[in-house]
Amino acid sequence: MKSEIVIVGAGISGTAIAYNLAIRGMKNIVVIDEGYLTAGSTGRCGAGVRQQWQTKANCTMAKKSIEFFEHAAETLQYDEDIEFKQEGYLILACTEAEVEQFEKNVALQNSLGIPSKVVSKEEALKIVPHLNPDAFLSATYCKTDGHLNPFKMTDAYYRAGKNLGVTYLFGEHVERIDVEQGKIQRVVTDKRTIETARVVDAAGGFAAEVGEFAGVKIPVYAERHEILVTEPIEKMQGPMVMSFSKNLYCQQVPHGAFIMGRTTPDEPHGHDLSSSWQFLDAMAKTVCHIMPKVGELHAIRQWAGSYCMSPDRQPILGPTDQLEGFYLACGFSGHGFMFAPMTGVLLAEMILGLPTTLPVEDLLIDRFKKQTATAYEKSVV
C-alpha cells in the first residue's frame, strides 16, 4: 500500500488533520489507530472547551477553535448533534495569589478578543447558585466557553474525511517506521506495509513512543488523569466550574450527567489507565466541599485517560529538524480536544507549505532549544 501521508492516531487531532489535508486537496491519506475511533485520550476527556488560558499561544488556539465549533456541524455537513453548548467556564479564585493572577489572565485574554471577565463572589453565586460561598474568593467567567461531545465531534471529522477519500485503519498497531538516508520510507503495522515519505504523530499518550519509532525525540510523557460521571438529572448547572488550587473541574453536560475530574498529585509517568480509590475519595471530598448539592448525586462510572505533557504545557505542532517529513501534533497537556480545529488547520498548512492562520513559533518543537522561552501554562487541572 502507498500513501502521501500516514497519520498515527484516530483521536480528535488525527481526524481533524486528515480532514484539513483532504479538504485542501491532498489524496491518499491514511489514518491508523490501534483501537477504535476516540479510543484514546479524546474519548476519555472531560468534554469542556475553554479560552481562559494564561499563555498567548493557548488563548489564540482556543479562541479560533471555539469559532470553528460554533459552525462545526454545518462546515463538516454532519447531520447528528455535536452537543455544543456555550454556557461558559466559571473559574474560581480560591487564594489571594489566584485573585491577582486571574486579573492578569483576563487582561491577556481580553487583549486577544476573548470575552472573559472577573466576577465577584456574589456574581459567581448568581451564575452557579449551589456553590459553597466559603470555598472561593472571586472568579473569572467567559460565557463563550462551554461543552462539546468528543465522540460526536470526532465522528464529524471522521465522516467528513472519509467522504473526501481518507482511509482509516482501525485495530491496527504501528510496529515500525523505517528511515533510510534521513528520509521516511515506510510505516509497518501488524497487518501491512505502507510506503510513505510523511508521518504525523497524533498518538496522544503514546506520542513519545511513536517518535522513537522514527528516531525522533519528543520531550513529552504520558500521565494518567482520572474522571467520573454521575447519573443524569434535570439541568441545574450551566457552566463548567473549575479551580486550579482546589484541583477540580465539574460540568453538567447537555445529556444531564455531571462529569468531574481532578489531578492526582505525584502521579507517576506512564500508561496506567486503571481507576483508583484514591482519586474517588479525593474527588468526592472536593466536590462535596465546593458544590454540596452535586455531592448528592450517584456516581455511576469512573475511568482514566492520558495527558500528553509537554515541558511548558503548550502543544507541540509541526515539523522537526530531527527528521524530514515527520510532523508533530502532541503535547497538548490535557487540552487536545478543545484545540483540535486549529491543530487540524495549522498542521495541514505546515505540511502543504501554506502560510499559517496563526503564528506557530511558540508551538514548534524548536522553542525548547531556546533558553529565552518563558511562557508556561499554569491554568491546568
Added chain:
Amino acid sequence: MHDDSIILCRCEDVTIGDVRRMLAAGYVTIEDLKRQLRIGMGPCQGTTCSLLLQREVAAFLKKSPEDVPLAKARPFVTGVTLKAIAEAADEE
C-alpha cells in the same frame, strides 16, 4: 422481535433500530456503538442491555455472540452518592 422501536437500552432509550442504523453505517464494535449511541452508559452501566446488544451485533456480523467482545467493564458495580463516599472515607 423485528420491530425497530423496541428499546434495547432502557437507561438511555436506545432502540434496536438505532443500533441497526449504526451497524449499517459501519460502527460494528460494541465500544463504537456505546460511544455513538450512549448504549450501556446509563445508571445500570449495561448490565441489562449488554448481552442483548452482543446478540444483535453478532447477528449483523454473522458471528457467534461469544466472538463479539463486550465493552470494557468499569467501576462502579452500582451507583453510589459522592456524599456517601466522602463521608465513609472520613470515618476511617
